[in-house]
Amino acid sequence: MLKIFLLNVHLIATIVWVGAVFMGTFIDWPAAKKTVKEDEFPFRFIVGQGSRVFYSVYTGIFLIWSSGIGLVILHPPQTPREILMLVGKVLALTFMTGFTMYGTFFTWPKLQLATHKEAHQLYENYMKRAMATFTFGLIAAVLGLWIY
Numbered sequence: 001m002l003k004i005f006l007l008n009v010h011l012i013a014t015i016v017w018v019g020a021v022f023m024g025t026f027i028d029w030p031a032a033k034k035t036v037k038e039d040e041f042p043f044r045f046i047v048g049q050g051s052r053v054f055y056s057v058y059t060g061i062f063l064i065w066s067s068g069i070g071l072v073i074l075h076p077p078q079t080p081r082e083i084l085m086l087v088g089k090v091l092a093l094t095f096m097t098g099f100t101m102y103g104t105f106f107t108w109p110k111l112q113l114a115t116h117k118e119a120h121q122l123y124e125n126y127m128k129r130a131m132a133t134f135t136f137g138l139i140a141a142v143l144g145l146w147i148y
Contacts, residue, residue: 003074010067010144017060017096018137020053025130029123041119043111050108061097068093077147085143092140099129099136 028049032042068089077083107126111119 003071006067006070006074009063010071013060013063013067014137014141014144016056017064018134018141020057020060021130021134021137024049024053025127025134029127039116041114041116041123043119046123047112054104057100061100064093065097082147085147089140089143089147092136092143096133096136096140099133103129 028045032045032049035045036042072086077086103126107122111122111126114122
């Protein structure tokens, strides 16, 4: 029963986090760019979107890691294949967490004080990390399906 609960928590947290990254990367940013002049940066939209999604993303990160640890304790990997997949999943989640935290603690503070030109450059790099986070999220999800 606990395993099923943890699997559901893990799945929902993954959907929330990867879904938020998908929305921010492929829906919100292209739409936000169209709401301002070419050389302007949509500060109000991006800061508003970031502050709204913050708690969902970090709750998702916490729940993915904690439920994942619980699942490994309840069902440790038994074969070399399961070990390899778990290592891949942990690496993917580590990159995802690192990219997300870097954006929060380094990019966002700089963005608050940036000019329009600086903001575009900062956000371009931020979006590359967001695309990588999304890709690693898909990899981790697929590996998770193969483990169980």
